[in-house]
Amino acid sequence: MESTSATPITLPARATAHYAWPIAFRLLALAIILLIALVTAIRLGAVPLSTAALLDAIAGRGDASTVAIVRQLRMPRAFQAALVGAALAVSGATFQALLRNALAEPYILGVSSGAAAGAVATVVSGWSVRTVWALPVAAFAGAIGSMLLVFRIAFSVGRALDSRVLLLAGVVVSSFLVALIWLLLTFADTESVRSAIFWMMGSHAGASWRSVSILAICLVPSLAVLFALARPLNLLAIGESTAAYLGANVERTKLIAFGMATLLAAVSVAVSGTIGFVGLVVPHAMRLVWGSDNRGLLPCAALAGGAFLVAADTLSRTLAGANELPIGVVTALVGVPCFVWLLRRPAAK
Amino acid sequence: MNSFNAGWSLRDIRFRHPRAPQDAIDGVTLETRAGHITALLGPNGAGKSTLLQIMLGVLSPSSGSARFGDRPLAAWTRTELAREIGVVPQGEAEPMFTVREMVAMGRYPYLGRWQRERDVDAAAILDAMRRCAVDTFADRWLGTLSGGERQRVRLARALAQEPSVLVLDEPTTSLDVRHEMNTFELLRTLRDDGVTVILATHNLNLAARYANDLVLLHKGQIVALGAPVTVLTAEQISRVYEWPVSVELNNDGAPQVVPLGAPPETPPAPLRARRSMEIAT
Numbered sequence: 001m002e003s004t005s006a007t008p009i010t011l012p013a014r015a016t017a018h019y020a021w022p023i024a025f026r027l028l029a030l031a032i033i034l035l036i037a038l039v040t041a042i043r044l045g046a047v048p049l050s051t052a053a054l055l056d057a058i059a060g061r062g063d064a065s066t067v068a069i070v071r072q073l074r075m076p077r078a079f080q081a082a083l084v085g086a087a088l089a090v091s092g093a094t095f096q097a098l099l100r101n102a103l104a105e106p107y108i109l110g111v112s113s114g115a116a117a118g119a120v121a122t123v124v125s126g127w128s129v130r131t132v133w134a135l136p137v138a139a140f141a142g143a144i145g146s147m148l149l150v151f152r153i154a155f156s157v158g159r160a161l162d163s164r165v166l167l168l169a170g171v172v173v174s175s176f177l178v179a180l181i182w183l184l185l186t187f188a189d190t191e192s193v194r195s196a197i198f199w200m201m202g203s204h205a206g207a208s209w210r211s212v213s214i215l216a217i218c219l220v221p222s223l224a225v226l227f228a229l230a231r232p233l234n235l236l237a238i239g240e241s242t243a244a245y246l247g248a249n250v251e252r253t254k255l256i257a258f259g260m261a262t263l264l265a266a267v268s269v270a271v272s273g274t275i276g277f278v279g280l281v282v283p284h285a286m287r288l289v290w291g292s293d294n295r296g297l298l299p300c301a302a303l304a305g306g307a308f309l310v311a312a313d314t315l316s317r318t319l320a321g322a323n324e325l326p327i328g329v330v331t332a333l334v335g336v337p338c339f340v341w342l343l344r345r346p347a348a349k
Numbered sequence: 350m351n352s353f354n355a356g357w358s359l360r361d362i363r364f365r366h367p368r369a370p371q372d373a374i375d376g377v378t379l380e381t382r383a384g385h386i387t388a389l390l391g392p393n394g395a396g397k398s399t400l401l402q403i404m405l406g407v408l409s410p411s412s413g414s415a416r417f418g419d420r421p422l423a424a425w426t427r428t429e430l431a432r433e434i435g436v437v438p439q440g441e442a443e444p445m446f447t448v449r450e451m452v453a454m455g456r457y458p459y460l461g462r463w464q465r466e467r468d469v470d471a472a473a474i475l476d477a478m479r480r481c482a483v484d485t486f487a488d489r490w491l492g493t494l495s496g497g498e499r500q501r502v503r504l505a506r507a508l509a510q511e512p513s514v515l516v517l518d519e520p521t522t523s524l525d526v527r528h529e530m531n532t533f534e535l536l537r538t539l540r541d542d543g544v545t546v547i548l549a550t551h552n553l554n555l556a557a558r559y560a561n562d563l564v565l566l567h568k569g570q571i572v573a574l575g576a577p578v579t580v581l582t583a584e585q586i587s588r589v590y591e592w593p594v595s596v597e598l599n600n601d602g603a604p605q606v607v608p609l610g611a612p613p614e615t616p617p618a619p620l621r622a623r624r625s626m627e628i629a630t
Contacts, residue, residue: 099441228462235454237444245438246456246510247431291446291490340513 005280023296030303034082035285037310042070052320052345072208080207081313083215085282086223086270087264089305092279093286094226094261097237098254100164106265106279109170109258113177114146115139115269115279120181120196124188128195136211136270141156142177142298143266148174148298161254163240201326203273204313211271217326220268229257230294238294272323277331278305278312281339308335355433355513355545356381357404357419360487362413364403373399374410375569381547383513386540388556389549390580391566392590397549398439399516400566403549406430431458435507437500437517448502449487452478455509462560477508480535493599497528508539515539517548521555533559557581558603565589577604 018118021029043049047069049057056062057070091106099108109115118138119128127134153169154161185193226233232253235243265279282305286297309327312334316325357379374396376567381387402408405417406422415422418433422427435455455477456470466474478484481501491499500520507515510624515536521529533555536546540561550556556563557577565573565580573580581604583596593609 096445100444117605231457231460231462234446235452235457237442238451238454239441240448241402241405241407241578242436242438242441244427245405245434245436246454246506247428249427287445291450292446293450 002214013211014320021290022036022224023299026296026300027303030300030307036305037314038078038082040060041081041310041314042074043319044314045069045074046322067208076209076212077204077207078310079212079273079315080215081204081310083219084204084268084275085213085278085305085307085309086302086309087215087219087305088275088279089301090223090226090280091261091264091268093283093294093297093301094257095279097233097282097292098257098261099167100237101163101167101237102284103280104167105276106261107174107274107276109150109166109262110146110173110177111143111262111265112274113174113181114149115266116142116200116274117146117177117181117184118142119199119273120184123192123196123199124184139273140266140270142312143262143269146173146177146261147244147266161251161258166258197272199328201328202273203205203316203324203327204272205324206271215267218263222263222296225260226257226264227295227298229253230298233294233298234292250340274310274328275331276328277335278309281335282308285339285342356383357422358416359404360414362400362403362410362415364399364410371569372411373569374403376413377566377569377571379564379571381545383545384416384540384543384545384546385561386536386559387562387564388560389564389566390551390553390556395566395589396565399519399569401547401549403565405434405436405516407629414618420447432509433512434514434516435510437503437507437515437520439518439522441503443491443499445600446491447488448483448491449478449504451491451502452483452487452505452509455506458510462582473511474509477505478547479504482531496523497525500524500528500532504535513542514545514547517546519549519551521550532533540606553581553586553606554603557602557605558599578602581606591614614620 007076012207033075036295039051039054043051043054047066048068049070053062053066054070057067058075060067088106092104095104095106096102098104116139118141119135121142122128122134122138127138144327150166150169150173151161153173154165157165181196184195188196232243232248235246235248236250236253236257240250243253268275283297284302286300286304290296290300309331312330315334316327316330319330352619359377359379362374363372364378365372377396377400391397399408403410404422405415405545406417406425409423417430418423452469452474453466455471456466459470460466475484478487481504483498483501483505486494486498491502491592494502500523504517504520507517517536521532524532529552536548537559540546548556548560560577563573563577563580564571565585572589573585581596583594586594586596586606594606595609596604596606599605
């Protein structure tokens with residue numbers, strides 16, 4: 001009844017699923033990996049610390065500068081990376097289910113280009129230097145604004161939230177905003193261009209406890225809402241009419257899920273710039289291992305995305321000595337080979 | 350299973366797709382009968398799928414009244430409908446779900462947001478998988494199945510809904526003879542168990558053998574309605590499908606449609622016209 005141009009979402013690694021790993025075990029394993037990633041991230045840096053020294057510094061004992069490095073720099077940075085990774089991975093998994101498209105990712109509805117347009121505008125105009133808050137606020141406003149524009153276009157074309165129309169609207173709005181960004185940068189000075197480009201490649205260098213708490217306040221409820229929508233999202237991943245026939249409230253589920261997934265992407269982009277790849281690949285990696293059931297997939301993607309981004313951030317600030325690599329470069333350079341390995345993994349018996 | 354008259358009562362239903370020049374459904378009045386197999390027939394574009402979508406409440410008619418069971422269709426919630434009507438749609442995306450996970454989705458209308466699968470749900474899932482013979486590969490990923498196996502999984506999912514009505518949109522397209530016959534035999538068994546079956550199909554002959562009522566649609570209108578022998582006449586089928594056919598009676602009395610050779614009134618296209626067609630393509 002519904003013409004589904006079904007894009008197969010990644011090939012199964014095995015012909016048969018095996019449930020040797022109940023959801024609780026998967027979550028426990030991923031939580032342990034996340035914890036190891038966090039501890040490693042906080043220990044490593046220009047001044048490496050032993051685990052004992054780390055615990056002392058967290059408790060506030062010992063050398064004052066070490067305490068400051070751990071408490072004010074490394075901990076907020078690691079936590080921010082974990083929260084952003086979780087947000088992007090869950091956002092990406094949600095978009096992939098909603099749009100039934102393997103290439104869907106958190107920025108697909110123009111969130112990143114909207115945020116970048118806002119950020120670049122503050123950089124070029126010089127506001128970002130005068131007020132610390134100008135850039136993240138403008139980025140967030142740009143992200144939400146571009147999303148509203150995409151939805152406005154989609155609504156004016158058809159009354160339902162047709163995923164094909166949404167995708168197209170996202171592409172054209174993005175292209176338009178990217179053109180605006182280059183237009184702004186054409187008239188900007190070299191230093192502004194450099195900082196705008198570095199912002200667009202993403203970084204956690206600006207992390208503070210304040211940014212971490214704002215992230216947490218936005219993320220925890222939206223993650224909870226999306227976890228609660230896992231079952232209707234499973235139905236939507238098959239098809240919209242099928243979901244309706246099975247009893248789901250399709251339009252309401254889509255509206256809430258699109259809104260929450262976009263909010264996750266917008267908040268992440270506002271605090272750390274556009275970090276690609278995490279939202280696309282972490283959900284696929286989880287699917288390859290444990291299947292598409294969103295009840296397991298969404299929480300697993302949150303933990304795995306967090307761990308992945310913490311590890312990538314640690315590499316980005318330690319690999320090149322004093323220079324910091326853009327985190328988007330690290331996520332792709334490390335992530336792509338891992339993902340190819342996962343794709344090519346021989347089928348288990 | 351039938352706690353009430355599980356059937357539709359449609360009165361002068363009209364429906365036009367957005368920006369379409371004419372009505373896709375042009376004044377359909379139909380009473381389906383509970384406990385029967387009803388087949389919707391008609392050429393491509395006759396309005397079978399559109400009519401089914403109206404009956405399933407995902408399209409709202411532009412005019413006319415549609416009732417299901419004891420009240421207007423619009424007064425049913427999706428959950429209530431999903432507990433009464435199991436649907437086997439034509440095509441679906443296939444994310445990485447196992448066969449059992451897919452069949453278990455049929456229990457969606459019975460479970461609360463955070464509710465775990467109960468024993469009754471597990472029993473309904475197992476029973477549905479056995480009936481459709483997919484229980485032997487319950488742990489396989491959908492992507493590794495053949496077209497026929499996937500179709501049976503979708504049917505099993507609909508049965509897991511424990512429906513009083515089963516609606517199928519061209520359930521046997523892309524199935525071979527054995528799987529097609531298995532499907533129709535299963536529909537007959539379900540009918541004998543009290544399930545009302547509505548299906549859209551292009552297989553006139555199996556519809557004639559298995560369905561109690563046939564509905565022949567043409568350009569959004571019902572042109573014939575009733576028992577197979579009254580609907581499947583050579584004159585009617587030739588006219589609606591725009592191809593000459595003869596109709597013979599089977600051993601069991603079911604009419605069987607045999608398409609004849611090329612229609613005599615269309616002579617082969619002249620050479621020049623064919624050449625220009627080749628250029629056009």
